[in-house]
Amino acid sequence: MIPFNKLYLSGNETEYIRQAVESGKISGDGVFTKKCHNFFKNKYSFNKCLLTTSCTDALEMASVLCNILPGDEVIMPSYTFVSTSNPFVLKGARIIFADSCEDNPNMDAHAIEKLVTKKTKVIIPVHYAGVACDMDPIMELSRTHNLFVIEDAAQAIDSYYKQQPLGGIGHLGAFSFHETKNIVSGEGGALVVNKQDLLSRSEIIWEKGTNRAAFYRGEVDKYGWVDVGSSFLPSEIIAAFLLAQMECIDSIQKKRVELWRQYYEALSPLAKEGYFKIPVIPDYATNNGHIFYLVCNSNEERSALIDWLKKKGIHAVFHYLALHCSPFYIDKHDGRVLPNADHFSNCLVRLPMYYELSEQDIGYVVESIIGYYKKSASKSF
Ligand SMILES: Cc1ncc(COP(=O)(O)O)c(C=O)c1O
Numbered sequence: 001m002i003p004f005n006k007l008y009l010s011g012n013e014t015e016y017i018r019q020a021v022e023s024g025k026i027s028g029d030g031v032f033t034k035k036c037h038n039f040f041k042n043k044y045s046f047n048k049c050l051l052t053t054s055c056t057d058a059l060e061m062a063s064v065l066c067n068i069l070p071g072d073e074v075i076m077p078s079y080t081f082v083s084t085s086n087p088f089v090l091k092g093a094r095i096i097f098a099d100s101c102e103d104n105p106n107m108d109a110h111a112i113e114k115l116v117t118k119k120t121k122v123i124i125p126v127h128y129a130g131v132a133c134d135m136d137p138i139m140e141l142s143r144t145h146n147l148f149v150i151e152d153a154a155q156a157i158d159s160y161y162k163q164q165p166l167g168g169i170g171h172l173g174a175f176s177f178h179e180t181k182n183i184v185s186g187e188g189g190a191l192v193v194n195k196q197d198l199l200s201r202s203e204i205i206w207e208k209g210t211n212r213a214a215f216y217r218g219e220v221d222k223y224g225w226v227d228v229g230s231s232f233l234p235s236e237i238i239a240a241f242l243l244a245q246m247e248c249i250d251s252i253q254k255k256r257v258e259l260w261r262q263y264y265e266a267l268s269p270l271a272k273e274g275y276f277k278i279p280v281i282p283d284y285a286t287n288n289g290h291i292f293y294l295v296c297n298s299n300e301e302r303s304a305l306i307d308w309l310k311k312k313g314i315h316a317v318f319h320y321l322a323l324h325c326s327p328f329y330i331d332k333h334d335g336r337v338l339p340n341a342d343h344f345s346n347c348l349v350r351l352p353m354y355y356e357l358s359e360q361d362i363g364y365v366v367e368s369i370i371g372y373y374k375k376s377a378s379k380s381f
Pocket residue numbers: 054055056057080081083084126152154155175176177178187188189
C-alpha cells in the first residue's frame with residue numbers, strides 16, 4: 001500500500017525528548033521552546049513567534065488578540081478547514097465566506113472588497129497547499145478599512161509571496177505542525193506576531209493571562225493575572241520533537257519539492273489534454289511541496305478515481321467540504337453561491353506525498369492514474 005501520508009523522523013527526536021525529560025523541566029517555555037522560537041524567528045525573520053499546541057490554538061490566540069466580539073464579521077475562504085472558522089465563531093463572530101479563485105483553491109483576493117462592511121474586523125487568507133494568496137490587494141484592503149489580516153499558514157511553512165515568507169506578511173500568522181504537515185510534532189502549531197503593538201499582549205494570552213514571561217525575564221518582581229488568556233503553550237516534550245524536525249527543514253523541503261515536481265511533470269501531458277487539472281502556481285508564489293492534487297471534471301469521476309487507486313494499493317484522498325454548506329453553517333450563511341469552492345470541494349483529490357515516497361512510487365501512482373483514464377475515457381492515449 002502507498003499511504004497518503006507517512007511520518008518522517010529526522011533522527012534526533014527521541015534524543016532531544018530524552019534531554020528534555022532528563023533536564024527535569026518538561027512544562028512549557030523551557031530551553032527547547034526557546035530554541036524553536038529562535039530557529040523560526042531567525043530563519044524567516046519573523047518579529048515574534050510563540051509555539052502553540054495546534055494551529056487551531058494559534059488562531060484562537062489571534063481571535064483574542066483581535067478582540068473579536070459578538071457580531072463582528074470575519075472574511076475567510078469557504079474552502080478551508082473548520083479550524084480557520086471555529087475560533088471566531090466561538091467568540092460570536094459572523095463568518096463571511098469568500099469564493100476560491102477559478103483556477104486555484106485560494107480565495108479570490110480581488111473579489112473580497114465587496115464583502116467588507118462596517119462590521120468587518122478581520123480577513124483570513126488561507127494559503128492552500130502552501131501556495132500564497134495574492135497578499136498585496138488583501139493588505140491594501142486592510143489598510144483602507146482598518147482590518148486585521150491573520151494568515152492561516154497551516155500548510156505554508158517555508159513558502160513565499162514575492163520573496164516574503166508566508167505567515168510574516170499579515171498582522172498575525174498561524175502555522176500547523178500536525179502529523180500531516182511538512183514538519184511535525186504530532187499536534188502542534190505556532191503563532192507569528194508581526195504587528196508591533198500586539199507583541200506584549202500575545203505572550204500574556206499565551207501564558208493564561210499572566211505576565212509570567214516578563215517575570216522570567218526579570219522585568220517584574222512578581223507575576224499575576226493581567227488579562228484574559230488560556231494555556232496555549234505546548235510542553236517541552238513537543239518542542240523537543242519539533243526542534244529535531246525544524247533543524248532538518250531544508251532537506252525535508254528539498255525532497256518534497258522534488259517529489260512534487262516529479263508528479264507535475266509526469267501528469268502535465270494528461271492535464272494539457274483536459275483529463276484533469278493540476279495545481280497552478282501564480283508568478284508571485286512559491287511551492288513548498290506540501291500537497292500535490294488533481295482536480296477532476298466531476299464528483300463522480302473523483303470518487304471512481306479514488307476507488308480505482310485504492311484497488312491499486314494507493315491511498316488518495318479528497319479534502320475540505322466547503323464550509324458555507326456545512327451542516328453547522330448552512331443556515332447561518334448569507335446564501336451566496338460559491339461555485340469555485342463547491343467545485344474544489346467536489347473534485348479535488350490529493351495524491352500520496354511524504355518524505356520517503358520514492359521516484360518508483362510516484363511512477364506507479366502516475367501509471368495507475370493513466371490506467372484509470374485509459375479505461376474510462378473514450379479519447380485515445
Ligand atoms: C487551513 C488549515 N487551518 C488550520 C488547520 C488546523 O491545524 P491544527 O490541526 O494544527 O490545529 C488545518 C489543519 O490541517 C488547516 O488545513
